[in-house]
Structure formats: C-alpha cells, structure tokens
Amino acid sequence: MKARALALLLACCVASPMLAQSSLAQSLLAPGDGEDAVETSCSICHSLSYIPMNSRFMTAKVWTAEVDKMRNAFGAPIDDDNAKQIVSYLVAHYGVQPEAGGK
Amino acid sequence: MTKVKSTSPDRMAAIVGDLAAAEEIKALKDLMMALGVKNLDCRQDGAKIGVTASGAKAPRQTYLFNTGIAGVELADAILLVGANPRWDAPVLNARIRKTWLAGPLKVANIGPIVDLTYPVEQLGADIATLEAIANGSHAFTQLLKDAKRPMIILGSGALLTNQAAAATFPWLSPDLPDGTRGVAHLARVPDKQPLIQLSDRPPNLETPIQAFKSAVTPNDQFYVRYHLSGLPEPKSLDSLTLAIGGDAAEKTVTLTMQDLNDLPQNELIAVCQCSGNRRGLVSPHVPGVQWGNGAMGCASWHGPKLRDVLARAGIKSNAVEVWFGGADEPELPVTPEFRKSLPMSKALADETMIATSMNNSPLPLLNGYPIRLIVPGWTSTYWMKHLNQITISSTPIDNFWVTKAYRVPAGMFPVEQPFQTQNNDTSWPITEIVVNSLIAAPIGGEQVERSGFTIRGVAWDRGTGIARVDISLDGGKSWQGALLDRELGRYAFRTFSLDTGAIPRGAMEIHVKATSNGHETQPDVLKANPAGYHNNVPQRINVTVV
Numbered sequence: 001m002k003a004r005a006l007a008l009l010l011a012c013c014v015a016s017p018m019l020a021q022s023s024l025a026q027s028l029l030a031p032g033d034g035e036d037a038v039e040t041s042c043s044i045c046h047s048l049s050y051i052p053m054n055s056r057f058m059t060a061k062v063w064t065a066e067v068d069k070m071r072n073a074f075g076a077p078i079d080d081d082n083a084k085q086i087v088s089y090l091v092a093h094y095g096v097q098p099e100a101g102g103k
Numbered sequence: 104m105t106k107v108k109s110t111s112p113d114r115m116a117a118i119v120g121d122l123a124a125a126e127e128i129k130a131l132k133d134l135m136m137a138l139g140v141k142n143l144d145c146r147q148d149g150a151k152i153g154v155t156a157s158g159a160k161a162p163r164q165t166y167l168f169n170t171g172i173a174g175v176e177l178a179d180a181i182l183l184v185g186a187n188p189r190w191d192a193p194v195l196n197a198r199i200r201k202t203w204l205a206g207p208l209k210v211a212n213i214g215p216i217v218d219l220t221y222p223v224e225q226l227g228a229d230i231a232t233l234e235a236i237a238n239g240s241h242a243f244t245q246l247l248k249d250a251k252r253p254m255i256i257l258g259s260g261a262l263l264t265n266q267a268a269a270a271t272f273p274w275l276s277p278d279l280p281d282g283t284r285g286v287a288h289l290a291r292v293p294d295k296q297p298l299i300q301l302s303d304r305p306p307n308l309e310t311p312i313q314a315f316k317s318a319v320t321p322n323d324q325f326y327v328r329y330h331l332s333g334l335p336e337p338k339s340l341d342s343l344t345l346a347i348g349g350d351a352a353e354k355t356v357t358l359t360m361q362d363l364n365d366l367p368q369n370e371l372i373a374v375c376q377c378s379g380n381r382r383g384l385v386s387p388h389v390p391g392v393q394w395g396n397g398a399m400g401c402a403s404w405h406g407p408k409l410r411d412v413l414a415r416a417g418i419k420s421n422a423v424e425v426w427f428g429g430a431d432e433p434e435l436p437v438t439p440e441f442r443k444s445l446p447m448s449k450a451l452a453d454e455t456m457i458a459t460s461m462n463n464s465p466l467p468l469l470n471g472y473p474i475r476l477i478v479p480g481w482t483s484t485y486w487m488k489h490l491n492q493i494t495i496s497s498t499p500i501d502n503f504w505v506t507k508a509y510r511v512p513a514g515m516f517p518v519e520q521p522f523q524t525q526n527n528d529t530s531w532p533i534t535e536i537v538v539n540s541l542i543a544a545p546i547g548g549e550q551v552e553r554s555g556f557t558i559r560g561v562a563w564d565r566g567t568g569i570a571r572v573d574i575s576l577d578g579g580k581s582w583q584g585a586l587l588d589r590e591l592g593r594y595a596f597r598t599f600s601l602d603t604g605a606i607p608r609g610a611m612e613i614h615v616k617a618t619s620n621g622h623e624t625q626p627d628v629l630k631a632n633p634a635g636y637h638n639n640v641p642q643r644i645n646v647t648v649v
Contacts (some may be wrong), residue, residue, distance in 0.1 A: 024422030028286075044281040045332055045434045050392075055282030057388040066390055073503055094282065 015020025041078050041086060055094035061091045116142035125192035176202045180250035185214040186258020190349035196220065211243055222522040241264045241385035276395050278384040294467035296323045301392055305329035306469060309397030315447035315543035316559045318596040322462050327469040328377050328398060330441050335489055340472055343430060349494035353417025360473060369456050373479040373487055373594035374401045374563045378509055378533045389635040396541055401596040406459040410451045413495060423496040423524050425450040427476055428492035439503035443485050446522050454479040457490060479584050479594040480532050480566035481582035484509045499524040511632050530533055538564040539639040540572055540617035547644035555603045560615065561596035567621035569597040576603060578612035608648050616641040
C-alpha cells in the first residue's frame with residue numbers, strides 16, 4: 001500500500017432499515033452442515049453465544065462431553081443421530097485438534 | 104416554531120432513527136446546532152460508536168468522514184463495508200457514480216448484497232472476509248495495495264456487530280478466548296448501566312474492570328449470573344414469600360418481607376464472587392462461561408441473620424444441612440432446579456444473612472430482588488437469588504448443582520470449615536474464596552505518563568482480611584508494597600494504591616499479588632482444576648509509558 005494513501009473513512013450517521021435487519025451480526029453461528037440442528041436444539045435452553053464463547057479451544061472429545069452433559073445432566077431432547085450431527089458441526093466450526101488444544 | 108423558540112436548548116433533543124439518510128441527518132444537526140441544542144443521538148440501532156476503550160467520549164476524528172464528499176472523486180478503489188450508499192447517503196452515492204463514470208474506479212463490497220448505480224464486486228458478508236483482507240490472504244488486498252488512493256467506507260452495519268464491539272473494547276483481556284472476545288459486548292439489562300454481556304439467555308454479564316477502583320461496587324454495575332433461563336416474572340417478585348420447613352424443622356412457616364424486616368437487622372460489606380470468575384483467563388482454556396475479571400462485586404448488605412430466620416421455624420437436633428431454593432426455574436421440567444445447601448456451621452454463622460437491601464437500595468432485579476442469601480467468604484454459587492424456599496434437613500441435599508457441579512479436586516484448596524456432608528474421596532464442593540487482587544487502573548494496553556501515575560485496585564479473601572499487596576513494575580523482578588486504604592470489613596474489598604513516581608518511557612509489565620491475614624499468598628501457577636475455579640494467579644498487565 002502506498003504511503004499516506006490509505007484513508008480510513010468512517011461515515012458515521014449512515015444507517016438504513018435494510019442494514020439494520022441484514023447486518024453482519026445476524027448469523028451468530030458459522031454456516032455449515034448441522035447449523036440448523038444446533039440452532040434448534042441448543043437454543044431451547046440457552047443463547048447460542050455459549051458456542052462461539054467457548055472457542056476455539058475444545059477438541060472433539062471435549063465438545064462431545066459438553067453435548068453429553070446437556071443430554072444427560074440437563075435432559076436436552078437430543079437423540080443419538082442429532083447429537084452426532086451437532087458434535088460434528090461444533091468440532092468443524094468451533095473446535096481444535098487435540099495437539100493444538102492441549103486437552 | 105413558537106414552541107421551539109419558547110423552549111430552552113438544553114430541554115430539546117434530536118434523535119435520528121434508522122430510516123434517515125446521512126444528508127438529512129446533517130441538515131437536522133445543523134439546525135439543532137443553530138438552535139444551541141446539544142442533545143443529539145443517531146445510535147438507535149446500538150451502533151458501537153462514539154465511546155473509547157475507557158468509556159469516555161471518543162474524539163471526533165475517530166468517526167469523521169475525513170476526506171469530505173468531494174474527496175471521493177480522487178479515489179481509484181473503494182471498499183464498502185456494511186454500507187449501502189444509495190440508501191444511506193444518496194449524495195455520496197452520486198459522487199461515487201460520477202467518479203466511476205469519469206475514469207477507472209474499482210468498487211467492492213463486504214456485507215449484504217446491495218443494488219448500486221455502478222458495478223460492485225461482492226467479496227463476502229462476514230467478518231472473516233474483512234480479516235482475510237487485513238491479513239493479506241484475500242486477493243483484494245493486492246488491489247488495495249496497488250491503488251493510488253484507496254478508500255474504505257464503513258457503514259453503520261459494520262458497527263452493529265459484536266466483533267466491532269470487541270474491537271472497540273480492548274479492555275477485554277487478550278487472554279480471553281478469541282471466540283469470547285467476538286461475542287462479548289456491552290448491553291443494557293434492567294436496573295443496570297451497560298455491562299459486558301457474555302450471554303443473554305440466561306443473562307450472564309460482567310462488570311467492566313473500571314468499576315473496581317472503589318471498594319463498593321454500585322448496584323447498577325454489579326455483575327449478573329444465572330444458570331437457568333426461566334427467570335421469574337418481575338411483578339410476581341413484589342409479593343414473594345419465604346417458606347421454611349423440612350424434616351429437621353420444628354414447624355413450617357411462611358415469612359413475608361415485613362416479617363424479615365421485623366427481625367433484628369444486620370449490616371455487612373462483603374464480596375460476592377462467582378466461583379468461575381477469571382475462568383476465561385485460565386490457560387489452557389476450560390469449558391464454561393468465559394468470565395474475565397468482572398464476575399464479582401462488593402456491596403453493603405442489610406437484613407436479618409439467617410440463624411434468626413431459621414429460629415422462626417425451629418431447628419431440630421438432627422439437622423445436618425439447610426437447603427435453599429429461588430424463584431428462577433429451568434426451561435425444561437427435566438433440567439435440575441438450581442438448589443444449594445450449607446452445612447449447619449455456616450448456616451448458623453454470625454456473618455450469614457438474608458439481604459433485603461443492597462447498598463441501601465432494593466436489590467436490582469437481576470441480583471436477586473427482593474431477597475438473596477448472603478454467605479460472606481464463600482463463592483456466590485451459595486448466594487441464592489430470589490430466595491423463596493428454605494429446607495432444614497436431616498440429610499445432605501442430592502442435587503446436580505451440589506453433587507456434580509461446583510466441585511474442586513479433594514484437598515486441592517484447603518479450607519478452614521470443611522463441608523463434611525458433601526465431601527467425597529475425589530472431590531469437595533467449592534466453598535471459601537481464595538486470596539486475590541486486581542488492578543483497575545491503569546487498564547492493560549493503556550498509555551501512561553512518564554511523570555508517574557497511580558495504580559489502583561482491590562484485594563480480597565475468604566474473610567481473614569488483607570495483610571499486604573505487592574506490586575511489580577518490572578514484570579515480577581522486584582516488588583514494592585502498595586498503600587492499603589482503611590478496611591471496610593474483613594469480607595470487603597480492600598482498596599490499595601501505589602504512586603509510581605517518574606518512570607522511563609517504553610513498555611512496562613505490572614504484576615500484583617496479595618497476601619491475607621491468614622498467611623495465604625496468590626500462587627504464581629494456577630492449581631489446574633477441570634472447571635477453572637479459584638483462578639487467583641497474579642494479574643499481569645502491559646502498559647506503555649509515553
């Protein structure tokens with residue numbers, strides 16, 4: 001980038017109903033296979049922010065334990081197939097490999 | 104117009120909604136300025152703008168359109184971020200079209216797809232695209248580099264995101280997980296100033312670090328922590344009653360607020376700290392709510408002692424625990440209700456009480472209105488909110504939140520009063536708060552003056568009181584004792600300060616470490632435990648002396 005060339009411009013009072021409704025914040029979760037299952041099941045009891053908040057440091061093993069806890073300790077109505085789909089989504093988008101996570 | 108003329112400028116205000124375009128807003132602003140009106144706001148959508156890291160008003164140049172409209176004609180590449188100039192700023196849009204017609208101009212967009220009056224290359228609609236451009240992995244970076252006068256137009260759409268909030272609040276510790284820094288944002292909930300929200304259902308919000316320069320945390324900045332999303336109806340709480348019974352109670356009684364007020368009253372200043380405070384700063388990270396430093400507060404609590412309340416029902420000699428329940432409920436009937444218990448020794452202790460007021464005001468709705476259990480010296484998991492049920496029991500409670508959650512490895516954190524009925528060979532309930540300290544000023548990442556500055560913060564422990572606070576200005580090589588302010592009570596925050604005197608310019612790493620009257624000192628290495636509890640390793644902050 002040429003020196004003194006980049007002007008960071010910030011138009012302050014720019015707002016429109018379209019932007020307000022379709023802003024970048026709308027999809028809290030990363031798009032991908034299993035996103036619907038996650039949104040449907042997890043948001044019964046808690047906001048979805050718990051998922052990105054706990055990233056990225058959990059391995060497949062740790063995410064599986066979390067989903068099991070929701071099913072077994074808290075009684076979340078998630079069947080085995082659903083749980084597999086949810087875990088694979090969480091690992092793909094909010095997980096780490098065992099080496100990197102240190103757990 | 105007569106009305107406007109007869110009204111004082113400081114009693115007039117202009118609020119701009121989302122439908123107005125920039126040019127209309129400017130015209131309104133000019134009119135208001137001419138009338139001497141200074142009460143203006145355009146952030147009805149909650150845009151993260153106009154406030155600096157420390158909560159002060161941001162300087163004007165941080166949000167100014169600094170090239171001016173005519174400057175658009177000099178640009179040869181324009182990147183739109185979260186903006187639709189055709190709707191938001193038609194005059195600006197006409198300039199962009201004029202520039203495109205006149206010569207080679209490349210326009211690209213990040214954000215929702217917009218229909219403009221010139222060709223636009225759609226790059227993406229998420230923060231990741233922006234990051235890719237910033238770190239050079241996106242093809243558009245080269246185009247920006249090659250351009251003689253590139254221009255970035257940031258619309259308010261980009262300022263609505265939580266990521267924008269994180270970028271605007273550098274006082275969120277860099278030690279927090281990236282994902283936490285992404286979702287954490289300032290939010291307003293009932294009775295509160297903006298707090299750092301980590302989740303809204305259930306509400307979990309922490310107190311900004313700036314609040315800990317004083318020993319008492321204001322009610323409207325006091326952190327909020329719930330386990331379950333079924334919050335009580337606020338109106339129902341006005342008539343909340345407290346039922347006391349159980350197999351080890353002489354009789355069953357139901358007390359009203361008036362009954363509690365008629366008992367002898369007690370007043371005590373005590374720290375209310377979440378067991379998981381600073382979990383988000385634990386390395387390696389562990390799952391759970393990723394709290395920074397602010398899942399704690401200290402308040403003056405007023406109300407009857409618990410033992411006087413229990414006496415209204417009478418305690419049989421076979422009682423081993425007192426169980427507690429509140430009005431908040433799980434979303435699903437199968438989810439364990441949030442219940443806690445105390446051993447008789449702590450339930451009958453002089454300091455344990457029921458608060459009917461907090462800092463001389465009713466408890467804020469989200470801090471347990473109208474009454475909350477106060478267990479000084481113990482972590483706040485025991486401080487039951489919206490307290491409506493007490494059971495004096497001859498058996499230990501069997502509830503998930505006691506037998507499975509809120510536990511630490513047996514013996515890892517020695518305690519003065521063991522919770523015998525809930526201890527097992529492998530784990531104990533978390534109980535007594537460990538000695539800890541926090542610097543609230545300066546804040547990590549801040550610039551400080553070479554002529555010297557004052558370090559301020561608080562220290563606290565399980566109730567033995569604070570003996571000393573040591574501060575290192577050279578990354579832990581040498582230490583000096585801070586000045587301790589007067590003690591407001593052995594369970595209260597103890598404020599401290601240290602004047603640095605003149606210091607050389609450059610980077611400075613500040614550490615703080617407290618020692619209690621119980622001869623406990625903060626450990627240099629965390630005693631790692633699965634839930635990340637009791638994180639009291641000395642805080643380290645980096646500042647730049649200028």
